[in-house]
Amino acid sequence: MSYTFTLDGKVIPFADGQTIIQAASAAGVFIPHLCYHPEFKPHGSCKLCTVRVNGRHTASCTMRASAGMVVESETEEINAERRALTQMLFVEGNHFCPSCEQSGNCQLQATAYHLGMMSPHYDHFFPNRPVDASHPEVLLEFNRCILCSLCVRASRDVDGKNVFALSGRGIKTHLIVNAKSGAAGRYGLRAG
Amino acid sequence: MGFNEMHAEAVAGVVDRVINRYKRDPTCMLQILREVQESCDWIPPEAIDRMQAMLGVPRTKIEGVAGFYSFIYTEPRGKYRVLFSDNITDRMQGNRAMMERLCNNLWVERGKVSEDGLVSVGKTACTGLCDQGPGMMVNNYAIGGMSEQRIDEIAELIRNKVPLAEWPPAYFKIEDNIRRADILLNADFKPGEALLAARARAPSDGLNASNMRSWREGLPSGIGGPGATLDEIKRSGLRGRGGAGFTTGLKWEACRNAQLKAGHQRIVVCNADEGEPGTFKDRVLLSKCPDLVFEGMTVAAYAIGATRGFVYLRGEYRYLLDHLNAVLAHRRRENLLGKDICGLPGADFDIEIHVGAGAYVCGEESALIESLEGKRGTPRNRPPFPVTNGYLDQPTIVNNVETFAAAAMIALNGGEWYAGIGTKHSSGTKILSVSGDCARPGIYEYPFGISIRQVLEDCGATDTQAVQVSGPSGVCVDASEFDRIIGFEDIPTAGAFTIFNKTRDMFEVARNYVHFFQHESCGFCTPCRVGTSLLKNLMDKLHYGSGSPYDFAEIEKLNQLLQSMSHCGLGHTACNPVLDTIAKFRPYYEKRMMQQDFTPAFDLDRELSAARQMTGRDDAGAHLVTEHGGQA
Ligand SMILES: Cc1cc2nc3c(=O)[nH]c(=O)nc-3n(C[C@H](O)[C@H](O)[C@H](O)COP(=O)(O)O)c2cc1C
Ligand code: SF4
Ligand code: FES
Ligand code: FES
Numbered sequence: 001m002s003y004t005f006t007l008d009g010k011v012i013p014f015a016d017g018q019t020i021i022q023a024a025s026a027a028g029v030f031i032p033h034l035c036y037h038p039e040f041k042p043h044g045s046c047k048l049c050t051v052r053v054n055g056r057h058t059a060s061c062t063m064r065a066s067a068g069m070v071v072e073s074e075t076e077e078i079n080a081e082r083r084a085l086t087q088m089l090f091v092e093g094n095h096f097c098p099s100c101e102q103s104g105n106c107q108l109q110a111t112a113y114h115l116g117m118m119s120p121h122y123d124h125f126f127p128n129r130p131v132d133a134s135h136p137e138v139l140l141e142f143n144r145c146i147l148c149s150l151c152v153r154a155s156r157d158v159d160g161k162n163v164f165a166l167s168g169r170g171i172k173t174h175l176i177v178n179a180k181s182g183a184a185g186r187y188g189l190r191a192g
Numbered sequence: 193m194g195f196n197e198m199h200a201e202a203v204a205g206v207v208d209r210v211i212n213r214y215k216r217d218p219t220c221m222l223q224i225l226r227e228v229q230e231s232c233d234w235i236p237p238e239a240i241d242r243m244q245a246m247l248g249v250p251r252t253k254i255e256g257v258a259g260f261y262s263f264i265y266t267e268p269r270g271k272y273r274v275l276f277s278d279n280i281t282d283r284m285q286g287n288r289a290m291m292e293r294l295c296n297n298l299w300v301e302r303g304k305v306s307e308d309g310l311v312s313v314g315k316t317a318c319t320g321l322c323d324q325g326p327g328m329m330v331n332n333y334a335i336g337g338m339s340e341q342r343i344d345e346i347a348e349l350i351r352n353k354v355p356l357a358e359w360p361p362a363y364f365k366i367e368d369n370i371r372r373a374d375i376l377l378n379a380d381f382k383p384g385e386a387l388l389a390a391r392a393r394a395p396s397d398g399l400n401a402s403n404m405r406s407w408r409e410g411l412p413s414g415i416g417g418p419g420a421t422l423d424e425i426k427r428s429g430l431r432g433r434g435g436a437g438f439t440t441g442l443k444w445e446a447c448r449n450a451q452l453k454a455g456h457q458r459i460v461v462c463n464a465d466e467g468e469p470g471t472f473k474d475r476v477l478l479s480k481c482p483d484l485v486f487e488g489m490t491v492a493a494y495a496i497g498a499t500r501g502f503v504y505l506r507g508e509y510r511y512l513l514d515h516l517n518a519v520l521a522h523r524r525r526e527n528l529l530g531k532d533i534c535g536l537p538g539a540d541f542d543i544e545i546h547v548g549a550g551a552y553v554c555g556e557e558s559a560l561i562e563s564l565e566g567k568r569g570t571p572r573n574r575p576p577f578p579v580t581n582g583y584l585d586q587p588t589i590v591n592n593v594e595t596f597a598a599a600a601m602i603a604l605n606g607g608e609w610y611a612g613i614g615t616k617h618s619s620g621t622k623i624l625s626v627s628g629d630c631a632r633p634g635i636y637e638y639p640f641g642i643s644i645r646q647v648l649e650d651c652g653a654t655d656t657q658a659v660q661v662s663g664p665s666g667v668c669v670d671a672s673e674f675d676r677i678i679g680f681e682d683i684p685t686a687g688a689f690t691i692f693n694k695t696r697d698m699f700e701v702a703r704n705y706v707h708f709f710q711h712e713s714c715g716f717c718t719p720c721r722v723g724t725s726l727l728k729n730l731m732d733k734l735h736y737g738s739g740s741p742y743d744f745a746e747i748e749k750l751n752q753l754l755q756s757m758s759h760c761g762l763g764h765t766a767c768n769p770v771l772d773t774i775a776k777f778r779p780y781y782e783k784r785m786m787q788q789d790f791t792p793a794f795d796l797d798r799e800l801s802a803a804r805q806m807t808g809r810d811d812a813g814a815h816l817v818t819e820h821g822g823q824a
Contacts (some may be wrong), residue, residue, distance in 0.1 A: 044573045045716050047757045057756040062573040084753050088722035122726055123793055147715070165252030166568070166715075167259030169551065171725045173715030176259070178252045181236055 005069035020060035035148035036061035094143035134183040196268035206581035207242040221566030245418035262550030277327035279318035287326035297347035318469035322627035341629030369634030427607030429619040434592030448496040450587035458498035459588040467552035468663035470688030473623040488596030491542040501543040527798040552712035557590040571760040614640035618679035628691035663688040664705035665765035701779040705769040733793040740787035
């Protein structure tokens with residue numbers, strides 16, 4: 001059975017159980033997102049994918065589509081809010097694009113460009129996050145972590161390994177690695 | 193060996209004992225961590241090793257849970273862990289000076305562990321002792337009525353390493369301070385009465401259909417009692433007392449109507465997390481009338497066909513645990529819990545208590561359920577809602593302590609009786625936790641519809657400037673609004689009623705609340721995780737004299753963002769105290785707007801404070817005079 005809803009006036013078909021973002025991307029419509037990845041269970045935390053459904057804000061990666069929904073995404077207001085969220089992520093971590101090896105191949109950077117972000121706007125937090133270089137093949141650059149938990153989900157749900165998890169609370173939330181020493185090289189993360 | 197060191201075998205022994213008592217159930221993770229810490233003073237890595245092996249749960253998961261809760265320590269915090277309650281009322285009662293005094297007495301730096309590893313002194317969110325503050329906790333046991341004398345005595349006890357169990361019992365005596373009692377706090381109620389009344393209730397018109405449903409599902413029917421009980425709850429008009437005010441009858445009915453999957457059961461959860469600063473009425477209800485609350489839960493179980501119940505008790509109320517468990521044991525002996533309750537075949541229900549560990553967000557019902565499942569207290573994505581997919585994916589109702597107490601009285605006396613109390617839109621009574629600037633702080637139970645002015649008069653408040661109703665996430669009411677009433681039609685409340693007289697600086701009140709939200713944000717979603725920190729920084733900037741009108745606009749923008757993008761109620765309400773006080777007490781802000789134009793928050797002189805502390809200097813030469821404000 002297939003139904004439809006509208007996204008910025010465009011008619012979008014969807015199948016039972018699909019979320020708004022799944023149906024939109026199947027129809028070739030892009031909704032900005034960071035913590036959503038089509039292969040993993042949605043998380044709903046970054047809030048970049050927020051849209052207005054019948055006038056109410058909701059994350060499109062977790063909200064199931066339903067027939068007749070009126071969804072707004074590319075409005076001035078929503079994009080300004082998405083831009084502010086992106087700026088928040090920039091100042092929360094240490095993202096210095098000009099000196100970053102991922103520059104040009106980074107979804108955070110691409111999202112910022114897409115949303116027309118010209119400056120971080122807020123004061124930088126400059127958190128102190130040591131890099132974990134204890135593993136021979138993998139470098140854990142915590143300065144760039146935006147807590148999207150994609151690595152957590154990939155390891156837990158796909159690899160069945162639980163190498164990563166989030167710990168701490170609030171602004172002190174951080175990624176941890178499965179190792180008694182807290183460093184990747186010792187346990188958990190194995191090369192090859 | 194230091195004060196917090198134990199042999200690995202000893203740690204393993206503790207872990208084994210605790211885990212076995214919880215039947216190796218990983219959903220009890222938080223309870224296991226909490227109890228291991230009660231024996232080991234912290235969670236040493238060896239304990240995590242052992243838990244990992246015994247529970248078959250990855251280390252990352254255990255550490256992720258432990259790291260979420262303020263009262264679980266994965267680093268040694270001393271044999272004595274002192275936390276000062278830091279609500280605005282504690283501040284008004286002088287907690288800061290007392291904390292300084294204790295730190296000086298013990299030679300320990302605030303927030304740190306003493307060099308010999310004996311003691312740490314820190315602060316924590318409101319401990320619910322606002323009517324008898326300043327409050328503190330030592331190793332998670334609450335102590336009220338802090339005074340200079342008591343501080344000095346405590347320092348002495350700690351220095352002499354006197355075990356907590358040998359401290360003067362008077363310290364740990366927490367008063368109920370009931371100043372006005374009504375149908376709940378004055379209830380003429382014998383345990384079991386409400387259940388017998390519920391059982392005896394004949395089905396009323398229109399409810400036979402739902403009664404038949406319960407027959408089909410094998411719910412205890414006892415002459416149609418469950419459906420009729422639910423009907424009484426609906427007729428009473430009872431709405432939730434935890435803040436959101438959802439209609440209780442509808443919630444219960446939705447849960448009762450939810451399809452049960454094979455092997456599933458319905459769950460009743462009592463929300464005793466009571467984390468909203470300034471609220472302490474659930475503490476008093478649980479201390480004075482636990483039977484009424486448990487009976488209300490049992491009535492709910494009967495009405496919806498639930499067989500398992502939980503009380504989620506905030507960590508700050510740990511001291512109530514043993515007594516509450518004794519009451520539960522007594523109820524089991526009296527056949528008011530357990531199998532075939534009141535002799536009704538199939539009426540099976542029991543209650544277990546889970547204790548929280550310092551996380552306000554766990555009062556949010558879906559975060560609470562996550563925590564009950566032994567996880568980090570992160571609010572869930574909704575829909576689906578707990579009534580269909582709650583505890584371990586089973587249909588679950590979560591209600592406030594006071595809601596259950598009221599439900600017991602409704603089961604006993606009927607919905608009509610209850611609806612006759614209060615106002616048209618708000619039936620029944622509301623228990624207020626009154627604190628702040630007044631002569632008689634404590635617990636006041638009123639029928640709904642009472643005016644702010646009347647409460648102020650009853651508690652002996654004079655020269656009142658403002659009342660914060662329902663805590664930081666509620667509303668700040670100024671003198672022009674004192675004729676407004678407590679009720680869902682005007683000012684709804686979860687119970688906090690915090691009074692500020694004209695000497696109080698309402699900016700500092702708002703700043704204290706903003707710090708609270710920043711500390712309690714769970715960190716799951718971007719807007720609240722980062723936004724509450726930005727808001728805190730802005731308020732601190734104003735406090736330090738670098739504010740300009742530009743910052744008002746920033747606050748307004750942050751509020752918009754938190755309102756629209758946040759994942760749960762915490763983020764939605766985090767800006768409330770600031771917006772309210774800007775609107776109603778703007779002069780307190782204007783006083784701080786020393787700058788006409790935008791001024792950066794960064795202050796070179798303030799940044800040097802760490803260096804001054806390290807070098808032990810505070811003379812003029814150790815300061816810079818900067819353009820704006822300078823020596824803050
Ligand atoms: C951040 C946050 C904290 C909350 N804390 C509590 C609490 O401590 N106690 C409570 O009963 N409800 C609290 N609630 C409301 C619960 O989510 C829920 O609505 C309530 O327990 C339902 O019970 P009621 O219908 O009987 O009020 C909180 C909500 C939020 C968003
Ligand atoms: S709004 Fe705050 S408390 Fe609620 S989920 Fe988001 S980060 Fe957590
Ligand atoms: S992409 Fe939907 S919340 Fe992150
Ligand atoms: S790298 Fe930050 S959550 Fe995965």
